[in-house]
Amino acid sequence: MIEVRDVSRFYRRGVDVVHALEHVSLHIPGGRFMALMGPSGSGKSTLLNLLAGLDRPDTGEVVVAGQALSVLDEDGLAAWRARHVGLVFQFYNLIPVLSAVENVELPLLLTGLPRAERRRRAEIALAAVGLATRQRHRPQQLSGGEQQRVAIARAVVTDPDLLVADEPTGDLDARSAVEILTLLRELNRAFAKTVVMVTHDPRAERFVDAVVHLDKGVLVNGTGGAP
Amino acid sequence: MPIPLAYNLRNIVVRRWTTAFTMGGVAMVVAATMLLAALVGGLQGMLASTGEPDNLIVLRKGATSDGASVVPREAAQALRALTGVARAPDGTPLASPEMLNQPFLHTEAGTRENVLVRGVEPVAFTVHRAVRVVEGRMFRPKLGEVVIGRGALRRYAPGGLGSALAFGRRRWTVVGVFDSGGTAFDSEIWADLTDVLDDTRREGFVSGVRLRVAPGTDGRALARRIESDGRFTLEAKPEVDYYREQAETANALYILVLTLGIAMAVGATFGALNTMYAAVAARTAEIGTLRALGFSRGAVLASFLTESCLLAAGGLLVGAALAGLAVLAINTLLSGVQFSMMTFSVATVFLRLSPGGAALGLLFATGVGVLGGLAPAWRAARLRVVDALHRA
């Protein structure tokens, strides 16, 4: 369901030009739980950003569920993300001034749903990640693992096709990390959501369907990633 | 060991906009304070400088100013003959009877104002030592000629010498310009006493008399003698005292300046507090590092306090410059500020930047710098090193 065709992306850092991605092509079937791995600076986050419509490639095409992202302008991409992508980050996921349920409700502001309905869905999503009792807590009052679960609840509350996670376990202790990975796999299995995750965590290999390795902006060896 | 000043300076430069805004806020406070103080300073300066140390002013008892006083001609005559009044080399008593009038005069712009016309005899120019005809010549009697003060010139007779002025019942000609050294007289028009008496149909009275006290005579004793003369109801006092009383209105204004300045300074302090708290929060990791390297709490406190004061100092300089520019603009482009005092006449006051105003500005800037920086600096100093580093 995700097609990455001959995509390159580079940045200028002062006088240097950094080639974050070079001619990467990839196909990710729908419903797959895929991990992008590689050393730091390998371009995995860059690739993730492209899949999620957060960034544009300099060359090549990204097509997600039939939608070519290049034809969308910035507002168009934002609207597309709101409906089709759920995002989980490593840090600073949640808005500190909002409670857990308010954080989860946030993406729903972009739909046209009435207030009561928005609240209902947020509560359901929180219950799905096992945090029904911690709804009103602020992020500061939650542990790292709990915060990440709230973030995941937020990511799925709009029922997106694609779930994207950038180092979701990077800041967590071992037990929480496993909980999060388990949760992601459950979402993938139970709801057939395509999940693409960038990670350093070697434990992740156990949970995912496929792993793609990147090094210096180039795919190194893919398992199960070939079209 | 103190934290190097360069650290603070670098941060100020790097956080460009915050610096600009905070300094700007202080600058506005300083500028506003100094500008108002310059207004008061101009007024005070004008009034304080007017008044010769050895002159007496004689008015009707209870008169608020020489524009509101009425003294009978006989009284004026009697004063001339008093012992204790100085005499010119040729024997003329240095007693100047003066008639004040406030006719309407239309300015170039078409507005109608009250202008102060002082009817005098030639002896007035001797009694009022500071007054000197600097352009043209002295007026001749009974010809409707006038000499005009520098301050009034620009406003009422921009055409200069030879201009015709229409006030009262007739037209007058400007034949000279006088300078009185920045005193209140600069806003006046001086004419022949007889002409003025004629114009106002007030024969038999003058407004008051100015006397030069003879050397060796006690001025205050002379004043008391004048006041105790049962024939007339007069009051006499040294010119210096008289003008000081007139200046009291300006003192009331100073209260206004102070109040305004304090209020603004408090507002700016809040702004500075915001800035410094944010700076501390943003630089928590740095503070932790500095402490870990060995700098003491006191050094951290001093450093942030210094930074806050540097911002305030910058604001002070900009504000003072702004005030200076404003004063210059108002004095040259608007030719001063029209100020009407208790008499209904209008004096043109030129703003004068005063040391008092600068001191106030300095005080407020310092206040903002110290008060705005103290609490945040305290917080910075009390950070626990471990916490600070952890947040990095």
Add this chain to the structure above:
Amino acid sequence: MTYPRLVWKNLLRHPLRTVFTTLSIALSIFLVCAVLTLPGALDAIIERSASNLRITVHHKAGLSYWLPYAYVHKLRSVPGVTAVNHYSWFGGVYDEPKNMFPNFAMDPETVGQVWAEYGFDPVALERFRKIRNAALVGEQTMRKFHFRIGQQVTLRSSVYPVDLTFQIVGVIPRPDSPLFWFNRQYLEEAMERYGGMRMVGWVWLRVARPEDAERVMRTVVDLFRNSEAEVAAETEKSFFASFFSSMQGILRVVLIVGFLVVGAVVLIAANTAAMGVRERVPEIAVLKSLGFQRRPILLTLMAESALVALLGGLLGAAAAYGILGALAAAGKTGAMPFLGPLASFRMSPGVAAQGVSIALAVGLVAGIVPAWNGARLNVVEALRRLF
């Protein structure tokens, strides 16, 4: 969870900072309101006490030139004039020259007609007519010196060689009137031994309708053209206004100061807004990644800035209204002699509205640049900064 709630929560993020900013804006708007009151107060005084139905007739050359008393009689027969009165400045001092209030010798017979809209107590007017040394005193002067009706008051004239003692028989029913009126005849009698009184300061005319004023004024000026004393005629409004025109200079300086105050407010508010945005870069990045577009983000950020400024403005305006109102009630304001006839600084709701509007404008202006920058944040750059 709604947009307004998000805005509100963001303001509570740093309560201290929000409080400081609000207070600082409040303080500045308080000052701005005080400054704005000045020109308004002058206009208000003119509005309140000056009428289109009263005309002044004075010597063309100025108020210090007096008119022959015979003019009063002549003016009575000008068509369109319903009543006539006059003023002659007595310049009387009660206790100290500093505290002098305006006192005039005038005609007790036509007070009720010429100042019909003031609503005088008919009993007071009657006594003013009957009692030779009666005086009517404005409420402001009554308050300031704690005068009572029936009290004897002596004024020492600084213009005439007499001191006169009066009996207060009533008030001029205007709260900011400092005037002191008495019977000209009383003064004339006292002046007999000094050669009498043939002149009058200026004359008041009452017309039936505002439309008549123009015509009457022209008639009056023509009537005395080429005579011994030419006159100028103007409505009471215009007359008062010209007194205040001499304050233009001060007004200008005060307005410049007001402008500087507003400038300071803008800078402080902008600084706070910019700080807020800078710190929230990661959050804005998250919001954008979730799919929030630029416009909602821009509006949310601007709403924060505007809300703080609005709160500050309301607080400041309310404080100004309250404090100035209290001062006015206590009769304290306007006690500065340099302001001359100005009675009280009463802040009008209009000025309060202006103050609040300025605050709101400040919030929007101060917020727009940081908000714009925040909204246009490049998500990827921002996210990168997190790692």
